[in-house]
Amino acid sequence: MARGNQRDLARAKNLKKQQESSKNQKQGDKNKRMETDAEQTYHDVKTKDGSTMRIYVYHPKILNYPNAKFPGVVVYSEIYQVTGPVSRFAKDIAGQGFICAAPSSYHPFVGPEPLAYDTEGTDLGNKLKIEKELASYDEDTELTIDYLLSLKTCNGKIGATGMCLGGHLAFRAALDPRVLALVCFFPTDIAEHSLGKGENDDTLKRCGEIKGEVILHFGGLDNHVTYEQRTLIRSELHKNGVKANWREHFFGNHAYVRDESSKGRYDPALTKLNFDEMIELFTRTLKLDLGDNDQKKIVVEHVC
Numbered sequence: 001m002a003r004g005n006q007r008d009l010a011r012a013k014n015l016k017k018q019q020e021s022s023k024n025q026k027q028g029d030k031n032k033r034m035e036t037d038a039e040q041t042y043h044d045v046k047t048k049d050g051s052t053m054r055i056y057v058y059h060p061k062i063l064n065y066p067n068a069k070f071p072g073v074v075v076y077s078e079i080y081q082v083t084g085p086v087s088r089f090a091k092d093i094a095g096q097g098f099i100c101a102a103p104s105s106y107h108p109f110v111g112p113e114p115l116a117y118d119t120e121g122t123d124l125g126n127k128l129k130i131e132k133e134l135a136s137y138d139e140d141t142e143l144t145i146d147y148l149l150s151l152k153t154c155n156g157k158i159g160a161t162g163m164c165l166g167g168h169l170a171f172r173a174a175l176d177p178r179v180l181a182l183v184c185f186f187p188t189d190i191a192e193h194s195l196g197k198g199e200n201d202d203t204l205k206r207c208g209e210i211k212g213e214v215i216l217h218f219g220g221l222d223n224h225v226t227y228e229q230r231t232l233i234r235s236e237l238h239k240n241g242v243k244a245n246w247r248e249h250f251f252g253n254h255a256y257v258r259d260e261s262s263k264g265r266y267d268p269a270l271t272k273l274n275f276d277e278m279i280e281l282f283t284r285t286l287k288l289d290l291g292d293n294d295q296k297k298i299v300v301e302h303v304c
Contacts, residue, residue, distance in 0.1 A: 038094035040087070045143050047107065049136065054112035055144055056082050056102040058094035059153070069155040071286035072148030074141065074179075075102040076162025076169040078258070079125030083114040085258045086166075093161070096279050097287070099154055103144045105169070108132060117261035129165055134196035141173045149178070157286040159212075161278060163257055164188055164224075168195055171214075172203045180212040181285040183278040185257055186222055191229035204233065208240035211293070213285055215245045217274050219252025247274070 038058040047053050058075075062068050075090040077083065082090075082102045090100040104112035106128045115121035148154050159181040162170035167187025172195070174182040195201040214237070218230050230248065237244040249256075253265040257274065260266075 038091045038100070040091065042112075043101075043147055045147065047136070047139055047143065049108050051107040053107040053140055053143065054104045055147055056087065056090070056104070056112075058087075058090045058100040058102070060094050060097050060099065067153075069153055070097050070099050071157040071159060071282065072145070072151070072154045073098045073100050073282065073286075074144050074148070074158065074160045074162075074170070074173055075100050076160070076166030076173070077102060077105065077114075078164040078166055078255075079129055080115040080117060080121055081106060081112065081125075083117070083260070085260045086114075086163075088259065089163075089257070092275065093279070093282075096283075098159070098282060099148060099151065101144050101148050103140045105129075105137070105140065105165075106132065108136060125165075130194070130197060130199055132196055134198075134201055137169060137172065137196060141169070141176060145173075145176060145178055155286075159183075159282050159286050161185070162187070164255065165195075168203065171207075171216075172201075174210045174212055174214065175203075175206055177209075177211055181281050182210070182212055182214045183274075183281060184214070184216045185274070186218055186225055186252075186254055187216070188224055191225070191232045204236050207236055207242055210242050211295075213243045213245070213281060215247065215277060215281055217247045217249065217252070219254060219256055220248055220250040221252060222254040224254045247277075 038060050041057045041059070043055045043057055044052050045055065060070055073093055075086065075093065077086040081104050086102060090102050094100045109128050109131065115125050145158055148158060149156060157180055158178050160170040160173040160179050161183040163185035165188060167184040168189050170182055171184050171187050171190060173179050189195045190204050193201050193204065195203065216233070218225055234246055249270055252267060252270055255262045255265050256267040257271045258266055259268070
């Protein structure tokens, strides 16, 4: 056989091996994803006002480990309730090994179905968020955390996250000492104290009650939460000794994590960066057994 033909044959064999190896690798990755795929269900619970709150549940599963335990994460939605983007966001978190529970906020007024990302849906969402009693928002949080802790597959540790209105609700959820970690995306109405009926919430005034670690993400271009409002929030967190990590993204806009109907504001690169940091925080604080936080002041030695 000529030397050139031998080389061509060797190349062909090597290419075939690479293709088979790539195929096997892809299949392995697929199987791994399948093992950690999240199962979506829902749980309905009665509230004090007689309405029924639907909690959408996204549960991770690992093949051959039916008794695996996971932390719980409450995922709060925007003013549109649990839409497709919020559901995908929760499912992505669940796929990393967290049981996610997303409550529908407007149960005193409407069903659990999401509102449309249009003018009518936006107007209705903004209307309902200030018609709902603050105590009802707090009850939603309490019931959702109670549900997560009732699951035999929950390890007893809870985190919270949310965007827009949901960012505020997640922030407020951290007033519950059971919430050990918190990630807020462009939370609205905190500086103005304007959540709920009467638009006179005490969320920021009580921020000193937050014991868990916090990450707050804001967009520099976001006119829903102005520079002055962001500055006030940061100042209050610092003054009250909250363990807050502050992220202000210069080119980020409002709703930049929403991958649908974001009016040109969706930023997938920034969203991925934020998501990875959120998973690091939740993994470190909710999955690892670090024992109780001793709450001692951290003293840093001034050395070079």
